[in-house]
Amino acid sequence: MTLGLINANPVVHAKKERVARNDDSHAEDAVDPLEIYDYVRDIRDPEHPYSLEQLSVLSEESITVDEKLGRILITFTPTIQHCSMATVIGLCLREKLKDCFPPHFKVDIKVAPGSHANEESVNKQLNDKERVAAALENPNLRQLVDECLYSSEL
Amino acid sequence: MNFADEIFELRELQRLEGHADRVWGLAWKPATGADGVPAVLASCSGDKTVRVWEQSPLTGSFQCKAVLEETHNRTVRSCAWSPSGKLLATASFDATTAIWEDIGGDFACISTLEGHENEVKSVSWNASGSLLATCGRDKSVWIWEVLPHNEFDCVSVLQGHTQDVKMVQWHPTMDILFSCSYDNTIKIWAEDGDNDDWHCVQTLNESNSGHTSTVWALSFNATGDKMVSCSDDLTIKIWGSDIMRMQSGDGNAPWKHLSTLSGYHDRTIFSVHWSRDGIIASGAADDAIRLFVESEDHLIYKVQKRVYIKRENYY
Numbered sequence: 001m002t003l004g005l006i007n008a009n010p011v012v013h014a015k016k017e018r019v020a021r022n023d024d025s026h027a028e029d030a031v032d033p034l035e036i037y038d039y040v041r042d043i044r045d046p047e048h049p050y051s052l053e054q055l056s057v058l059s060e061e062s063i064t065v066d067e068k069l070g071r072i073l074i075t076f077t078p079t080i081q082h083c084s085m086a087t088v089i090g091l092c093l094r095e096k097l098k099d100c101f102p103p104h105f106k107v108d109i110k111v112a113p114g115s116h117a118n119e120e121s122v123n124k125q126l127n128d129k130e131r132v133a134a135a136l137e138n139p140n141l142r143q144l145v146d147e148c149l150y151s152s153e154l
Numbered sequence: 155m156n157f158a159d160e161i162f163e164l165r166e167l168q169r170l171e172g173h174a175d176r177v178w179g180l181a182w183k184p185a186t187g188a189d190g191v192p193a194v195l196a197s198c199s200g201d202k203t204v205r206v207w208e209q210s211p212l213t214g215s216f217q218c219k220a221v222l223e224e225t226h227n228r229t230v231r232s233c234a235w236s237p238s239g240k241l242l243a244t245a246s247f248d249a250t251t252a253i254w255e256d257i258g259g260d261f262a263c264i265s266t267l268e269g270h271e272n273e274v275k276s277v278s279w280n281a282s283g284s285l286l287a288t289c290g291r292d293k294s295v296w297i298w299e300v301l302p303h304n305e306f307d308c309v310s311v312l313q314g315h316t317q318d319v320k321m322v323q324w325h326p327t328m329d330i331l332f333s334c335s336y337d338n339t340i341k342i343w344a345e346d347g348d349n350d351d352w353h354c355v356q357t358l359n360e361s362n363s364g365h366t367s368t369v370w371a372l373s374f375n376a377t378g379d380k381m382v383s384c385s386d387d388l389t390i391k392i393w394g395s396d397i398m399r400m401q402s403g404d405g406n407a408p409w410k411h412l413s414t415l416s417g418y419h420d421r422t423i424f425s426v427h428w429s430r431d432g433i434i435a436s437g438a439a440d441d442a443i444r445l446f447v448e449s450e451d452h453l454i455y456k457v458q459k460r461v462y463i464k465r466e467n468y469y
Contacts (some may be wrong), residue, residue, distance in 0.1 A: 104441060106439065128368065129422075129439075130275070130320070131291075133200065134229070134272075134291065137247055
């Protein structure tokens, strides 16, 4: 177990100004990447009292949607190459987004290419639905995920 | 049966509701669904329960006959009936495997197999019902012996896979065990002599034309000389072995890659099954179920009918 933070001095960015979005989409089923971003930008980092947006783990460009195929890709950038919280961040994203889309949309979550030392291994875990389901049943992980998702609401 | 020229249609008969979470697996009870015996099915779920469903001979619809609950405290991932149909094994993320007995319509948990360090992913009975195998995220495969008076003894703990083991399946006629894993391989395990000395006799990996990502499932044809596997690498592979050599006691008759089906699914293929009458069914994360049959050539598989099932009105 590591004592002390893995990345003790993260770079913190100002929160980006939020634009009020109106609710009329051109189609009921349309999935707007910026709407998705709004759901996830305030997720708290597992280690630091800042949001994923503030730490530049996520940005608007993190989300890509292919409406035709029904695919959503979220790419996030851990703050450091050996971040052991990368899988936790991925789990937070999955959990936050799980009821957000029509069920035929498939969500893939990956670390930005080159941003993590174990990129392939992290990506494989994050996209194995059985591993994700089992991890979210683990009480310790669950608690950590819940803290990241709900502390921003306090 | 030669289905090569047949036209297939897949029609939904009924949608069974009751589980409160994802249904991870199901198993048809042996010797039911034919000869006047109503079909019986067990399903297992993220809601920590197992449900047993029976088809009504009058209406043809399935009803829930039993809910097996208050035993597992996490997702039940897999279930398997013993060959006689008297017992049902259920494998759970709670690291245990429960054995249930059907006592006149009521199911009682008669034993709990412990030993895995974490999530158990699959359970399988051998053809005679004398052995049980389980596997899990702890990378191990366990073999258990079925003893009188509802006793189960661990006979062997097989190490070899380097990652999470997704499924175990016994060969349909011989006591040879197959496992497939997140390490992208299929391993074959056999006993040396009769002294509980089980070891890995073959590994099917990339160098034998094996899969290049997690192998999720495998299934045998009726005669047991062919096997089908499916993977996160988006392919389905057919493997074959020399059945005569296997039966003559050469448990080490090697399995060889025969054919790869690719381009039929564009997301992880989680499930594959070879029916008794020769149809291969696959299920994948692209929401499609596909059926395949052999053509005369034996080695070329063509798609006879694919059915895309779209969940409309999901909300």
